[in-house]
Amino acid sequence: MKGCIARILIFSLVLAWGMASADGIYTWTDAQGRVHFGDKPAENDQAKTVNVQINTFESVTYQSLDKGLPASAEGSGKVVMYATQWCGVCRKARRYFNDNNIPFIEYDIDKDPKAQARFDALQGKGVPVILVGKRRMNGFSAAGFERLYR
Structure with missing residues (x-):
């Protein structure tokens, strides 16, 4: 039993040391003009050090909205999704809607400035909303x- 606890303690220390030594993400441009990223x-x-901010949700939250809804969604049962192409959770939602024949309207906040403005009006902090x-x-x-x- 003591041996097991000692192994767990050593493993935890090694893991913590490895995490503490991670400095971040860096970017640089090579002689050919290509931009690189690395640890x-x-x-x-x-x-240069890159400040990375993740803007996808780690857990699901729900809200009732009395105001701030886009006119296309207000008062209806329509499904509207604010998303991006690179978001894995957005892909999962998109696939679910398509597989279950759920009609939805998708707005890509990276490609559509009007969608980004509506997303901002909803005080969106991550995708999907x-x-x-x-x-x-x-x-x-x-x-x-x-x-x-349902």
């Missing part, structure tokens, strides 16, 4: 969506 700076000391009538889902889970939709 270690380039040897030529030209690398899914509207079902006057209800809002931040993130996506199939079970949670079914509770809102």
Whole structure:
């Protein structure tokens, strides 16, 4: 038993040391003009540290909306999703809607400035933001969506 605890303690210390030594993400441009990203700076000391902010939801939250809804969704049972192409959770929601024949309107906030403005008006902090009538889902889970939709 003591041996098991000692192994767990050593493993935890090694893991914590490895996490503490991670400095971040770096970017640099090579002689051919290509931009690179990595977890270690380039040897030529030209690398700059990148501040990475994740803007997808880690868990699903729900809200009732009395105001701030786009006119296309207000008072209806329409499904509206504010998303991006690179978002994995958005892809999961999109696939779920398509597989279950759920009609939805998708707005890509990276490509459509008007969609970005509506997303900002909703005080969106991450993607996806899914509207079902006057209800809002931040993130996506199939079970949670079914509770809102059905």
